[in-house]
Amino acid sequence: MVAYKPRLIVRPFWYPARMTSLLGLSLLTVGCTIKEPLQVEPFETGVLVFDERVQPANVSVSFINRQTGLVRFPSPRPGVLATDIFNNQNDRQLNDKVSSYAEVDGKGFLVSPETGQIEIVESSSFRSISLLGGAEVPRYVVGVSPLKAYVSCWGGRTVGPNIAVIDVVARRLFNSIPVSAGPEQLVVVGDELFVANSGGSSEVGKTVSIINTTTDQVVTSLSVGDVPTSIAYDPEVNLLYVLCSGRAVSSSANGLTSAELVTINPATRQVTNRVVIGGRPIAGNPTNLTLDLKTKTLYFLWRGLIYKTTPTATSIPLTQPVETRSLTNYGFDPSTATLYGATTNKSAKPGVVLRFQPTGTLIDSISTEAIPTGFYFK
Numbered sequence: 160m161v162a163y164k165p166r167l168i169v170r171p172f173w174y175p176a177r178m179t180s181l182l183g184l185s186l187l188t189v190g191c192t193i194k195e196p197l198q199v200e201p202f203e204t205g206v207l208v209f210d211e212r213v214q215p216a217n218v219s220v221s222f223i224n225r226q227t228g229l230v231r232f233p234s235p236r237p238g239v240l241a242t243d244i245f246n247n248q249n250d251r252q253l254n255d256k257v258s259s260y261a262e263v264d265g266k267g268f269l270v271s272p273e274t275g276q277i278e279i280v281e282s283s284s285f286r287s288i289s290l291l292g293g294a295e296v297p298r299y300v301v302g303v304s305p306l307k308a309y310v311s312c313w314g315g316r317t318v319g320p321n322i323a324v325i326d327v328v329a330r331r332l333f334n335s336i337p338v339s340a341g342p343e344q345l346v347v348v349g350d351e352l353f354v355a356n357s358g359g360s361s362e363v364g365k366t367v368s369i370i371n372t373t374t375d376q377v378v379t380s381l382s383v384g385d386v387p388t389s390i391a392y393d394p395e396v397n398l399l400y401v402l403c404s405g406r407a408v409s410s411s412a413n414g415l416t417s418a419e420l421v422t423i424n425p426a427t428r429q430v431t432n433r434v435v436i437g438g439r440p441i442a443g444n445p446t447n448l449t450l451d452l453k454t455k456t457l458y459f460l461w462r463g464l465i466y467k468t469t470p471t472a473t474s475i476p477l478t479q480p481v482e483t484r485s486l487t488n489y490g491f492d493p494s495t496a497t498l499y500g501a502t503t504n505k506s507a508k509p510g511v512v513l514r515f516q517p518t519g520t521l522i523d524s525i526s527t528e529a530i531p532t533g534f535y536f537k
Contacts, residue, residue: 200281200284201222201283201284202222202282202284202285202537203537204225205222205224205225205537206223206225206490206492206499206534206535206536207220207221207222207534207536207537208221208222208223208501208512208533209221209256209257209260209532209533209534210527210528210529210531210532211529211530211532212529212530217252217253217254217255218252218253218254218255218256218257218271218529219242219243219245219252219253219529220244220245220253220257220285221242221243221527221529221531222244223512225492242527242528242529243528244285245269245285245287248284248285248286249285249286249287253269253271254274255272255274256271256272256273256532257269257270257532257533258270258271258272258297258298258299259298259300259533260300260535261300261301261302261308262282262302262535262537263305263308263327264302265282265283266282266288266327267279267282267285268300268308268310268325270297270299270300271297272296272297273296275297276290276291276292276294277290277291277292277297277300277325278290278291279291279330282537289330291325291330291331291332293323294312294323294332295312295313295314295315295317295318296312296313296315297311297323298310298311298312298313298343299311299343299344299345301345301352302327302347303347305327306327306328307324307325307326308324309322309324309347309352309370310323310325311338311342311343311344311345311354312335312342313340313341313359319337319340320337320338320339320341320356320359321336321337321338322335322336322338322342322345322354322368322370324336324375334375336370336375336376336377337377338354338356338368338370338377339356339364339366339368339380340356340357340358340364341356341358341359341364342354342355342357342368343357343387343388344388344390345390346391347372348392348394348397348399348425349425350372350373351369351371351372352369352370353368353369353390353399353423354367354369354370355387355388355390356368356380357386357387357388358386358406363406363416364385364387365382365383365384365385365387366380366381366382366383366387367380367381367383367401367423369381369428379428381423381428381429382430383419383430383433384401384403384405384416384417384419384421385403385405385406385417385418385419386404386405386406387401387402387404388402388403388444388446389401389402389447389459390402390448391448391449392450393450393455397425397426398422398423398425398431399422399423399424399425400420400421400423400448400457400470401420401423401448402418402419402420402446402447402448403418403419403421404418404445404446405417405418405419405436405441405445406444415441415442416440417435417439417440417441418437418444418445419433419434419435419436420434420436420448420468420475434475435475436459436461436475436477437475437476438474438475441477442462443462445459446459446460446461447459447460447488449491450491451491451493451496452493453496454496454517455469455470456468456469456517457470458481458489458491458498460486460488460489461477463485463486463487464480464483464484464485465481465486465498466479466480467517480519481498481517482515482519482521484500484513485502486500486501486502486513487501487503487531487532488500488531488532488533488534489501490533490534490536491536492534492536493536494536496517497514497515497522498516498517499512499514499534500514501513501530501532501534502531503530504526508527508528509529510526510528510529510530510531511524511526511527512524512525512527512531
């Protein structure tokens with residue numbers, strides 16, 4: 160497949176889609192030689208912020224330029240923040256929350272669990288390419304190659320929990336691989352896919368499924384802690400780190416199960432280490448494990464605060480959070496070693512993105528026109 164290349168003539172991201180044909184016609188009619196330097200598309204590199212509006216209920220996508228902050232409209236209203244780049248490019252809204260986003264061979268995949276739809280866009284321009292339907296409660300997406308991607312799906316009326324397989328070239332779902340209940344985050348290691356199975360309403364998930372990406376068959380599953388939800392992979396040492404969030408059950412002493420950080424060696428398919436987070440069962444569920452490969456630091460969110468640890472730690476205390484601001488979510492930007500926090504605001508702007516150093520020192524804050532829920536760094 161030919162790799163995606165920037166166009167010689169690129170319309171600004173704020174152009175309506177209907178102007179494309181008129182622009183192309185005028186260029187053919189004039190027949191002039193264009194001498195301007197090549198321009199890159201507006202969203203080649205930067206930070207995507209996924210937002211949710213309450214009234215009207217829909218989703219928007221914002222874009223942060225790492226150097227200058229939010230991209231601004233070159234419009235009659237100077238200074239208006241361009242916080243709805245999908246709508247601006249395609250003249251329609253995303254009507255469902257976005258649970259995850261990934262890019263494969265120049266294409267971006269926006270996963271919407273409630274509608275079961277996966278919107279495919281040009282990753283550098285955010286112009287829509289196609290809309291996939293048929294997935295039941297899709298959650299997370301990951302690319303395997305320029306030809307194939309996987310989506311974890313909780314399942315519903317017609318199919319059980321599964322990993323849906325996307326043909327990236329044909330832009331269609333062509334297979335599903337049954338797994339245990341509540342598949343969440345997934346990571347590709349070599350020719351195998353590792354899937355965290357968090358469980359469902361009637362069972363506590365305790366496994367990580369391993370799928371051969373050539374045959375699309377489940378090879379085996381590994382027992383880990385209760386409710387595994389997120390996975391981080393370190394290719395330099397070839398180790399996987401699984402965050403097991405724990406879950407309230409009546410059988411434990413105080414109604415809770417322990418949250419754990421579990422280490423897996425994917426080469427041997429063995430659990431090599433496990434540490435109880437906080438040293439005991441805790442109220443609340445740690446989530447959203449991320450890894451800074453340069454410093455070998457693991458971050459996670461617990462009760463609105465970010466905590467950090469190292470993969471080799473023998474204990475993970477919950478006494479010193481990275482920062483003390485209550486967040487709804489966070490992300491780690493590996494290119495700048497910057498933490499991005501998502502929180503709500505009581506002012507006219509309902510959301511705020513906080514950027515701060517790994518030490519917790521605040522760098523700046525950016526008000527958004529909707530409530531930020533997640534980040535993607537590119």
